[in-house]
Amino acid sequence: MFKDLDPILHSQLRLAVMSLLISVKEAEFTFLKEKTNATAGNLSVQIQKLKEVGYIDVIKQFKDNYPQTICKITAPGIRAFEEYVKNLQAYLAQPK
């Protein structure tokens, strides 16, 4: 019996953000926007959703008088991502 894929992660933009964040220590909002080609508004909403479930930490600060948003993946986020990939591989491995 296969487990259901995490609905939070099984969405294009949120999965893209989590895949980027799993590979780095921390990343600025502008970096995520540049790599995902998403609009700022759209990306903000998805980051907020990931933050609400505790998958990422969002740090808002100022750099040279400009607001700066830094995102980093949390330990529950790493666990959820690993579980998601494991389930994904299980689905793909099943005979068609």
Place this chain on the structure above:
Amino acid sequence: MEQEKKLTEQESLSLITMMINKAKESYHDTGIGAIMWGAVIAICSLVRLSEVQFEYKLPFDIYLLTLVAIIPQIFISIKEKKERKVISYDDAYLDYIWLGFGITIFLLIHISNNIFGEWGSWANEYKNITGKSPSFRFSEYVGPLFLMLYGLPTFITGAACKFKPMLWGGIFCWVCCIIAVYTSIKIDLLLTAASAVFAWLVPGVIMEKEYREYKKEQAQLNV
């Protein structure tokens, strides 16, 4: 990218792979630090070589230039950190490796100076008693020790960043280290200058060129 587009399992896996690769490609060092240190070490070695070759002495130790170079390096590091939009795990480790390298170099200088002090008085005493200079000269072995150390962080950085010019630069330092064990101090200094050029200056120039191209691409994307 649309947020609510439902993905097939295969699409999900492809997206994860693509994003992880994109994150890996995001390392862009300006190369300025590598260029500066490559030039500084090469200049110091060549000036010292000219002192030995033409038998003159500058009123100051040319290697003090390495201490002066720490000041612009601090500014370069601060500027690079400010411009960085992403910090990879490699960045964090490499910062510590280079910091550790800097500390080790200064400890080695301190130890070498102490040995020189002890050795100098012992050699004079030996000459007074026997009338001959001792055949062993500690200074012949200082160059290889530094070359051995130069190779380590350079090789690790090249491997971690998948940047072949630096990886080969690190190997070049170690090859020069082996050669320098068997050569005179003049050749040692020449090998040190060559190592600084191939391990840092040349990779630094390549990095700087790549960084400028990356910035240009980014500027075009944002237009």
